[in-house]
Amino acid sequence: MTDKSDDEGCETSVSEHDTDIICELDRNQPASEVVVRAVASLTNTAVLDLDPLYGAIDPDRLDRIFDNANDGDPLEITFRFNGCQVIIDQGAVHVQAGVK
């Protein structure tokens, strides 16, 4: 039962080998939510079937950082989540699959 998760409101580009995905950040969706949906989409897993994000990073803290960041602040957060490498910077969430 793996549904492709719905990543509406998210600009995505997926590489031809389907091993990574980039999701733009916007003010309407918390960064933590963009991350979850991006990883769900890339790994073809339902949102509820992923390991909880809280196990990889505190979503509240993550969102606070990105809410408070000013444009142009150098900001980059990297972590592993459900077998993917997640890199978040000011503009977007970059997810790379197949990372141990």
Next chain:
Amino acid sequence: MNFDTRLEDQIRLLCDSRNRAILDILEETTETLHVEELADRLVSRDVDVVTTTAYDDLIDKTCLVLHHRRLPKLAEVGLIEYDPDANLVTPPSSAGTNVDWRQEEIFEELIAQLPIGQRGNEDGIGVVEGRKSVLEYGRQLVEEAGEEVFCMFINTDLVEDVCVRRCEDALDRGVTMYMGSQNEAVREFSRNHLPEATIWEPQLDWLNAPTYPRVGRLVLVDRRKVMLAIVEESQDEETSFEETALVGEGVENPLVVLVRELLGSRLDHLDYQSDEFQSEFHPRQ
């Protein structure tokens, strides 16, 4: 001596009304719930949603937030049990770690767990023992007030002469003062001695327990310093009751956050209530 940090973590999480809603729902069902079921109940509690699409989207988003943020946090401090693989939520099995925020027992539990005599800072809650110390602490708080003092008393015994003087001084400094009590004698007293203060009538269960131990007085200064005094029937014949206060300071302090949350909408509705109240009891001039 150590704080029970787990208890503090529990309180911090309980300060969020969404978390309390989750616990309420679990309590109502007393059974295992799937995340989707929980999301459904949460959404229908809070929201008047018009379209099916909007409703589905909200459920979808709520499930995400529950599974990835709230439930693991609540489970980590023992407020619930969560199986992330099966997506099943259950109330915690051990009663000992459960903080039932609606009862006065939460305060008893806090008192039992905390060291004595510290002034609570950002990280913790302090305890002040004995009526004299409690009074002194309350006076200090009012003296330090810059913008607003919000008080509640259960009876006139607790509104000491010295408190009134400090309040008068604060009013002279331009501090906004709110005096509340379910007890008409206290309100009358306030009207007479502190005519510039806004009087209100608390309707909150937790402020109006009929039996001891109960909250005897509450002082919240500038929305970031709080003293919550619990009164207990006295064993000793000379005094009518014993008093212990929980104190906390700082916008992030768990006691401050909790009290603000619990007073929450009442703080917003104060003006409305007091106008209504005033016109009811002072029909003339």
